Amino acid sequence: MSIQKISDRRNLELKMPHIPWFVQQFIDFKRPDLSPSTLLEYIRDYESFFGWLRGEGLTVATNNTELTLLDLETLHMDNIVGYRLYLTTRTVGTNTRVTVSRKLSALRSLFHYLSQIAEDENFYPLLKRNIMAKVEIKRLHKPKDTAAKLKGKILEDEELLEFVGYIYEGYGRDIEANKQAYYSFLLNRERDACIASLILNSGLRVSEVVNLNVDDVDVNNKLMYVTRKGNNDETFKTPVYFREQAKDDIALYLNLRQSRYKTPKREKAMFIALPNGQQEGKRMTKRAIQEMIIKYAKRFGKPYLTVHKLRHSFATDYYLQNDIYKTKEQLGHASTETTEIYAHLTDKTMSEAIERRLES
Template sequence: MATPALTLHHMLDTYGDYLAYERGLSSHTVRAYQSDLQQFFAMFHVHGDDSLETLLPTLELNDVRQWLAQGTAEGASRATTARRSAALRTWSAWAYKKDYLPHDITMRLRSPSVDNRLPSVLSINQVEQLLTYVHEQEDRARVAVKEMPGDMQIHRQWRICSRDVAILEILYATGIRVSELCGLCISDLDSAERVMTVTGKGNKQRRVPFGVPAAKAMTQWLRLRKEHLRQSSAPDDDALFLSIRGKRIDPRAVRELVHHYAHAAGVPDIGPHDLRHSAATHVLSGGADLRSVQELLGHSSLSTTQRYTHVSPERLRTAYNQAFPRA
């Protein structure tokens, strides 16, 4: 029996399985790498069920460089270019081992430098302003329910508002990634100890604590979550945070609600990652050591934590005055 032709769809699926099950990469990274590879082959007008058997033996390093340069010319950031480069290097090494390529075409590809500019950081007062605003919105929704208890639309708005409060409180209280937040399950939450089990990159788990305000917001959301599940046609019973329809919430929805509330609260425009960086910065400024912040953020390397946590000039001056004999 003849071997079926190798199509782009088949290779993307096989490559995705390799990334997920052998490399242990997150579903977000797997999708990103597959998308990068799909765009690379689109440069050769290869799509979907098109065969790759004629093209693959002809690929060279210059093809990869041309595609990366094209992306840069179209405005791709250095971080995006670095990810695309990593996706193609990983794929090329894998494809060579699978005998899809006659040689590893990216062996001499240099990794582009990553943009080390820090994300936006809210001050402690700005975070308070943001969280106060979302709590006020939840209070208004609760009052509206009392005034019109039979209005199911108002009930749903209250539940969603309560969920949003819990999401923002948890994002700031824990500094977890948006993908980690969306992946949380009910069983990951230990309300009594105020800690949660977070599954990060490479399926590595860590225990992350959270404070009293976040715990109160979670208690309120968990109570309303039960009603939200009952009102949903196809609920996800295991997901901690739910969409309007009762499914597990996705990262895009979380990003949209963070941007929405930041704008409405009158603070600088931020996303979930900026809340993560703000939390880490505030913990560090409060006296935490870098190693503890590394554990909190789930970084495998301390050098990564050093990039995401900068020391405020005030704390640096205080430490200098206290420690240096000729300060």
């Protein structure tokens, strides 16, 4: 089980006693299908809504556990409109359209469960009236729109190799005058280049990179066993292939992983950090990897580049040579709808490639 999942599960259990019994029932119903992280997000969204209900005097409950089904059953449409306005116009912590849509979707899921699935001892629905059934939630992220936002913000063609090469050599030349930064660069460049190369040649998510263990990587067969997002079977790891270009980068890093980072044998993590003053290396964090890529990207002249955009860069390049179904499987998408982003991105890439060919 990943470190993040252990933390989320612990936090989930801490929050469960402080929500209404019927919400606890809903969370238990969803446990087999959703990750602890997603369930935590649900609970936080419900806490926000219940707090608003109390603040508006729409319930006599003094805390969340005292809320009743009748409180939800007697809500009017103007109450839901009021909550939406509260989310979008409050002076502190105003939510984006995406966040508002997510919070309302979480409420719809709860109300649907209570009115259509859960039942009392007489086999009647727990919730007799479902106000959220009347709420229309517009889809905000269409693949074409997402592709438009990524336009010009990913690595293309030779840039994929150039970025890894820059981590190995170019960055060191750029910061050589700064002795502390240069020392850190020399210590970590093989590891950092390996991480960038792995993402650019496999499309792994940053969470999948963080959770990767040494025993999960088969360098000779260019294969990894990855704990995929949304997979609640913690004993199962998905086989994911990486391209030939990453093979030497991985082998180089693995040869120095233990000696350079003072990695104890009990530490199974693939990617290790050795914090200042520490005697032993430990698993790199998600935040450390994200900040590391941003550091190199700025010097490389691509300040908008992030870990996730490295994944997009791989996916766009991969889709040019494969169909949407292979791309979906490689990236671990739940549906081809998400993968359609790269169909729109490659439309642009193909047209530009043709223009370059005509100009040459």
